[in-house]
Amino acid sequence: MTRILHSEVHLVHRIGWLRAAVLGANDGLVSTASLVVGVAAAGSGRTEVLIAGLAGLVAGAMSMAAGEYVSVSSQTDAEKADIARETRELEETPEAELDELTQIYVERGLDDRLARQVAVQLTEKNALAAHMRDELGISETIAARPIQAAVVSALTFAIGAVVPLIVAGLAPASAISVAVAVTTLPALAVLGGLGASAGGAGIAKGALRVTFWGALAMAATAAVGMVFGVTV
Structure with a gap:
């Protein structure tokens, strides 16, 4: 009898970098778009909007890297203690x-x-x-890797944050908030769908949940900018 061989593609080996990548890109896109929308809604000019967005990109990427490194390092320390x-x-x-x-x-x-x-x-x-x-419950496949998580989250945060900055730089000064919101929501949907697909989950559900929270964040910062008339 001939044995039929088949290959299986499992997704669990992606957990380490996938979580950091999805979180980083989503946070970069949402936080920077929200920052740009809020600052623009406060009546600031294009230069101020871009400076605030760029500062948010740099600060956010460094914060993501530091946060991921510390968080995953704590997990690594706990794993090492248990193994010892x-x-x-x-x-x-x-x-x-x-x-x-x-x-x-x-x-x-x-x-x-x-x-x-x-x-x-x-x-x-x-x-x-x-x-x-x-x-x-510790295996090599899902072992914590602090440096990998830090680098991936920082890079993907920066990539996500670049999108609203490019739109803010190209859109008419009077329509920055609208242009950023209109372009960010589809980008969030795509990001959510890709993240869900890479993790083996439903694409539509992943896209919807990311888009919903992104829209809520931008609406909140726009309201702050309009009500208080200050950069946030």
């Missing part, structure tokens, strides 16, 4: 750890005898890897 503790426990109480691994497989549906066999074989091959994966 698990390594120590495997050295000091190997039988107890074997029993613990066996119980994990029993709870997942294996009978006691088979669960024990699986636990023993995996322990003999690589005890730490088995406990990292099945007890702690």
